[in-house]
Amino acid sequence: MDKISVGLIGFGTVGSGLVKVLNENRETIANRLGAEVVLKRIVDKDTTTDRGVDIGGAIFTDNADDILNDDDIAIVVELIGGTGVAKELTLKALDGGKHVVTANKALLSTFGREIFGAALKKNLTIGFEASVGGGIPVLKSLREGLTANKIESICGIINGTANYILTEMGDKGAKFEDVLKEAQEKGYAEADPTYDVEGNDTAHKLALLISMAYGAYIDLSDIYTEGISQITPTDIAFADELGYKIKLLAVAKNEDGVVSARVHPTLLKKSHLLSSVNGVYNAVFIEGDAVGSTMFYGQGAGMMATASAVAADVIDICRDIISGGKVRVTPLGYSESAMKDRLSIKEMGELEVPYYIRFTAVDKAEVLSKITGVLGEHNISIASVIQEGEVKAEGGSVPLVILTHKAREASLEESIREIEEVEGLLAGKTLFIRVEES
Ligand code: HSE
Numbered sequence: 001m002d003k004i005s006v007g008l009i010g011f012g013t014v015g016s017g018l019v020k021v022l023n024e025n026r027e028t029i030a031n032r033l034g035a036e037v038v039l040k041r042i043v044d045k046d047t048t049t050d051r052g053v054d055i056g057g058a059i060f061t062d063n064a065d066d067i068l069n070d071d072d073i074a075i076v077v078e079l080i081g082g083t084g085v086a087k088e089l090t091l092k093a094l095d096g097g098k099h100v101v102t103a104n105k106a107l108l109s110t111f112g113r114e115i116f117g118a119a120l121k122k123n124l125t126i127g128f129e130a131s132v133g134g135g136i137p138v139l140k141s142l143r144e145g146l147t148a149n150k151i152e153s154i155c156g157i158i159n160g161t162a163n164y165i166l167t168e169m170g171d172k173g174a175k176f177e178d179v180l181k182e183a184q185e186k187g188y189a190e191a192d193p194t195y196d197v198e199g200n201d202t203a204h205k206l207a208l209l210i211s212m213a214y215g216a217y218i219d220l221s222d223i224y225t226e227g228i229s230q231i232t233p234t235d236i237a238f239a240d241e242l243g244y245k246i247k248l249l250a251v252a253k254n255e256d257g258v259v260s261a262r263v264h265p266t267l268l269k270k271s272h273l274l275s276s277v278n279g280v281y282n283a284v285f286i287e288g289d290a291v292g293s294t295m296f297y298g299q300g301a302g303m304m305a306t307a308s309a310v311a312a313d314v315i316d317i318c319r320d321i322i323s324g325g326k327v328r329v330t331p332l333g334y335s336e337s338a339m340k341d342r343l344s345i346k347e348m349g350e351l352e353v354p355y356y357i358r359f360t361a362v363d364k365a366e367v368l369s370k371i372t373g374v375l376g377e378h379n380i381s382i383a384s385v386i387q388e389g390e391v392k393a394e395g396g397s398v399p400l401v402i403l404t405h406k407a408r409e410a411s412l413e414e415s416i417r418e419i420e421e422v423e424g425l426l427a428g429k430t431l432f433i434r435v436e437e438s
Contacts, residue, residue, distance in 0.1 A: 127313025
């Protein structure tokens with residue numbers, strides 16, 4: 001049986017999962033591939049910590065050159081993360097004629113032009129299934145399964161940590177900080193967890209989905225990004241009362257060639273399929289013009305789920321190698337000459353959706369009428385109002401929640417500014433959350 005050698009750089013949580021799955025499922029993989037995947041070398045700067053996995057016959061060192069200079073190794077798996085050393089090693093591996101598999105969405109969403117470009121020039125593959133949706137084979141589905149479709153929209157819950165936090169806050173009324181700590185202990189969170197909670201990790205993943213869906217590179221600065229750190233258990237409870245869940249959503253919608261690209265907390269009707277995606281689970285809802293609606297669901301983070309996607313990329317590349325070395329599908333699913341350098345992006349001010357607004361209102365009779373008056377002047381019509389709670393202290397405040405019908409975001413922002421300027425109406429900052437209707 002043919003043997004294909006692989007080198008792993010980065011022996012952390014996902015790296016350990018990869019070693020485990022390649023070992024434990026060796027026979028199944030060999031039977032499917034018709035060749036043996038041999039993990040020949042592992043490199044990590046920490047060679048002493050016991051990862052609790054059997055590395056078999058792999059040679060374990062702390063120098064990445066041991067892999068890059070090994071001509072027998074055809075595939076380099078980069079699992080160190082970050083955009084510094086990881087970029088350098090990825091480009092070196094490609095330059096040396098090696099295929100690369102990575103879970104590094106930060107790297108590919110920031111330096112996609114350069115890295116995908118380098119791979120295409122050399123007829124090499126960058127496998128990055130694990131970078132979006134952990135173990136869910138959503139990239140392969142988008143790139144290959146939906147290849148005949150024009151992609152109309154993508155709506156996804158693609159950060160396990162944020163989804164876990166929102167779920168636990170809702171179920172247990174738990175505090176944001178406590179749940180975040182738990183997520184970090186379970187190994188879901190990024191090295192810098194602000195990436196998870198402030199939406200950056202979701203934006204990195206959305207950038208990759210957009211590139212694949214529309215055959216264009218996109219700058220991260222073109223994706224409006226807002227996280228969940230301002231969401232309180234009170235908002236989750238009010239949303240529930242109104243018939244909604246709050247989810248951190250990645251949204252890409254093609255509206256006549258202009259793409260709305262955004263990441264933000266979103267109110268979703270409880271009946272929406274994405275509303276029942278809880279905990280560390282991720283799901284991506286994709287609409288294509290031919291296929292209609294599709295949804296991909298699974299564990300978006302964690303050692304073995306992510307390793308499953310990394311291993312699948314390795315095996316896919318092995319298939320290309322076995323069949324003669326021609327890369328059958330480009331990493332983004334578009335031919336190099338068809339890739340667009342820019343997309344036309346919809347301004348957030350032009351967005352028209354319903355909004356949930358939470359005012360921290362001074363508990364006086366005329367406050368509600370003044371607020372609704374300003375909204376009315378801006379053509380913002382109201383669907384529901386909730387004002388509950390008892391003010392204990394003199395001059396105290398109550399949350400006042402308004403659900404609007406569809407409104408233009410620029411008008412909404414302008415009316416909130418005007419309301420905030422009126423003396424004696426509000427006693428705290430106003431929060432608004434977009435509502436997804438479809
Ligand atoms: N920190 C990420 C998440 C890991 O929570 O989803 C997978 O990308």
